[in-house]
Amino acid sequence: MSLTFYYVPMSTSSITEAVLAELDILCDRVQLSIADGDTRKPDFLKVNPNGRVPAIVHEGTAIGEA
Numbered sequence: 001m002s003l004t005f006y007y008v009p010m011s012t013s014s015i016t017e018a019v020l021a022e023l024d025i026l027c028d029r030v031q032l033s034i035a036d037g038d039t040r041k042p043d044f045l046k047v048n049p050n051g052r053v054p055a056i057v058h059e060g061t062a063i064g065e066a
């Protein structure tokens with residue numbers, strides 16, 4: 001299974017992070033910084049055009065919204 005989790009510490013993505021941990025799901029993790037503008041950069045906007053975390057890419061399909 002391929003799953004990539006995009007997150008910002010201490011943000012709404014913490015909910016998804018807790019669920020992934022509770023279900024013991026292994027995934028690649030990409031930490032972003034709102035302060036550094038990471039959520040507005042083109043690479044991340046390709047994943048989630050809303051420019052918000054959490055975002056997950058599962059088997060090539062991007063999912064946003066906690």
Ligand SMILES: N[C@@H](CCC(=O)N[C@@H](CS)C(=O)NCC(=O)O)C(=O)O
Binds near residue numbers: 008011012013053054
């Ligand atoms: N309704 C969305 C809200 C997500 C959201 O607002 N995320 C904020 C962090 S708590 C964010 O990514 N902000 C990025 C930005 O403002 O550039 C969800 O629950 O997934």
